[in-house]
Amino acid sequence: MSWVSKTLSSTLGRKLLMALTGLFLILFLVVHLAGNLQLLLPDGGDSFNVYAHTMANNPFIKVVSIGNFAFILLHVIYSIVLTQHNKKSRPVAYAMSNEGKSSTWASRNMGILGTVILIFLVVHLKGFWYEAKFGTLPTTMIDGESFSDIYAIVAAAYANIWYVLIYVVSMGFLAFHLSHGFASAFQTLGLNHVKYSPLIQKVGAGFSILIPALFALIPIVMYIQSLS
Amino acid sequence: MNLTLKIWRQKNNSDKGGFKEYKVSDISKDMSFLEMLDVLNEQLTEKGEDPVHFDHDCREGICGMCSLYINGNPHGPLQTTTCQLHMRSFNDGETITIEPWRAKAFPVMKDLVVDRSAFDRIIQAGGYVSVNTGGVPDANEIPIPKTIADLAMDAAQCIGCGACVAACKNASAMLFTSAKVSQLALLPQGQVERKRRAEKMVAQMDEEGFGACTNTGACEAQCPKGISITNIARMNREYFSAVVSNTELV
Numbered sequence: 001m002s003w004v005s006k007t008l009s010s011t012l013g014r015k016l017l018m019a020l021t022g023l024f025l026i027l028f029l030v031v032h033l034a035g036n037l038q039l040l041l042p043d044g045g046d047s048f049n050v051y052a053h054t055m056a057n058n059p060f061i062k063v064v065s066i067g068n069f070a071f072i073l074l075h076v077i078y079s080i081v082l083t084q085h086n087k088k089s090r091p092v093a094y095a096m097s098n099e100g101k102s103s104t105w106a107s108r109n110m111g112i113l114g115t116v117i118l119i120f121l122v123v124h125l126k127g128f129w130y131e132a133k134f135g136t137l138p139t140t141m142i143d144g145e146s147f148s149d150i151y152a153i154v155a156a157a158y159a160n161i162w163y164v165l166i167y168v169v170s171m172g173f174l175a176f177h178l179s180h181g182f183a184s185a186f187q188t189l190g191l192n193h194v195k196y197s198p199l200i201q202k203v204g205a206g207f208s209i210l211i212p213a214l215f216a217l218i219p220i221v222m223y224i225q226s227l228s
Numbered sequence: 229m230n231l232t233l234k235i236w237r238q239k240n241n242s243d244k245g246g247f248k249e250y251k252v253s254d255i256s257k258d259m260s261f262l263e264m265l266d267v268l269n270e271q272l273t274e275k276g277e278d279p280v281h282f283d284h285d286c287r288e289g290i291c292g293m294c295s296l297y298i299n300g301n302p303h304g305p306l307q308t309t310t311c312q313l314h315m316r317s318f319n320d321g322e323t324i325t326i327e328p329w330r331a332k333a334f335p336v337m338k339d340l341v342v343d344r345s346a347f348d349r350i351i352q353a354g355g356y357v358s359v360n361t362g363g364v365p366d367a368n369e370i371p372i373p374k375t376i377a378d379l380a381m382d383a384a385q386c387i388g389c390g391a392c393v394a395a396c397k398n399a400s401a402m403l404f405t406s407a408k409v410s411q412l413a414l415l416p417q418g419q420v421e422r423k424r425r426a427e428k429m430v431a432q433m434d435e436e437g438f439g440a441c442t443n444t445g446a447c448e449a450q451c452p453k454g455i456s457i458t459n460i461a462r463m464n465r466e467y468f469s470a471v472v473s474n475t476e477l478v
């Protein structure tokens with residue numbers, strides 16, 4: 001085995017990949033949210049449609065989105081590898097365990113939280129990414145030019161209360177995943193320091209509430225708009 | 229105090245094992261937990277039964293030999309060693325569940341005794357320093373800043389009890405290994421083997437079958453010596469920088 005593959009198959013190496021892909025996904029969440037918030041602009045979806053069009057046709061964004069899919073896949077694969085390995089490391093469970101005293105629930109259930117996020121991702125990609133890429137889309141005229149009306153697809157989805165509920169609940173799971181994951185990734189990278197760790201923990205706590213809350217706000221507002 | 233003890237009994241490594249209940253009475257609140265078990269074992273011996281096997285040595289909280297998963301916590305409800313735990317931490321009439329450390333790398337040998345030699349092998353893999361032979365060196369010949377000496381001493385507090393492994397949902401030995409890596413990596417004396425130490429000790433830790441780290445922090449919360457998970461971050465730094473910079477293929 002080369003030193004690279006040997007390192008990446010060690011417990012520390014695998015965790016390094018989890019942390020790096022996790023941090024990339026965190027960055028992606030911010031960019032994605034910034035784009036999505038345009039759904040709430042009161043212009044009938046024009047800004048969002050122009051934005052979606054630009055994203056879909058920019059070669060740089062294409063590369064990033066392939067990388068994004070690869071990183072999600074890596075994150076999921078390594079989460080399975082690590083979780084299985086960790087389960088095997090304790091073949092006989094304790095009859096009585098008081099784990100809740102010494103660690104948070106989220107930190108002990110990253111696999112369950114991640115699995116729900118994964119199911120959400122599949123539903124989400126099927127509903128929007130797949131439709132936008134392979135479906136037949138309605139079109140809309142903006143400033144005399146024809147654009148795919150992705151806003152209409154999103155608005156239709158968010159008029160469905162079940163869709164909205166799935167979104168909001170999933171964002172709750174994402175919040176818990178991030179409440180542990182954000183600071184944990186820095187610890188994995190070895191970034192634990194008296195000067196910076198308190199800040200990382202605070203930013204992580206804020207991030208894990210704010211970002212999922214804003215994501216969840218979009219379907220809620222659009223559902224209410226659909227009622228009138 | 230009168231107590232009901234639910235204790236894991238297992239004849240040997242290949243036996244399936246199971247819980248057995250025992251009653252002990254007139255236990256003093258000032259007894260240590262191990263003395264309470266001594267009372268039980270006296271009863272069992274008098275009845276001609278096999279006494280409960282458990283590990284212990286110094287009974288002063290310094291050797292790391294005692295263990296026991298008591299009522300769902302390694303070393304019981306306080307952040308101390310089992311030998312330093314007293315019966316005043318329990319209530320009269322209580323049922324106390326006592327289990328061995330559970331980890332693939334710590335096989336149960338008999339009852340509550342587990343084989344922790346995996347830790348010895350991790351130390352053997354790299355927990356040493358080169359020392360020159362010859363004349364006696366002068367004291368304080370090597371300057372070490374107080375802050376660094378303190379950090380190294382904090383890491384060196386680890387007594388190798390294995391409570392961190394027992395507490396971790398992944399049965400991970402990161403806290404132990406990182407304490408051993410840190411105490412030497414921090415000091416000038418530990419620089420010669422610094423890179424190979426990090427690589428070798430991590431490799432041995434993996435080979436023994438301990439789990440990976442999810443950074444839950446349970447180890448730190450349950451360590452009787454208060455070893456901090458900042459040591460785990462340091463071990464990660466040591467390991468990653470060693471892997472990319474070491475000219476020796478380990």
Ligand code: HEM
Pocket residue numbers: 015018019021022023025026029075076079080082083110111112113114115117118177180181182184185186188189441442443
């Ligand atoms: C947007 C989506 C996601 C983000 C931002 C994210 C982020 C993170 C971060 C930052 C960590 C901490 C890494 C570390 O401790 O070093 C983490 C851990 C983890 N993630 Fe995710 N994740 C996402 C999706 C998923 C999915 C879809 C799964 C699984 C199906 C998953 C499973 C896990 C697991 C099991 C861990 C803990 C691994 C361990 O035991 O150490 N995550 N995630």
Ligand code: SF4
Pocket residue numbers: 385386387388389390391392393403404407450451452453454455
């Ligand atoms: S780190 Fe703490 S719990 Fe782990 S072996 Fe050392 S003293 Fe025991």
Ligand code: FES
Pocket residue numbers: 283284285286287288289290291292293294309310311312
């Ligand atoms: S018997 Fe030595 S530390 Fe408990």
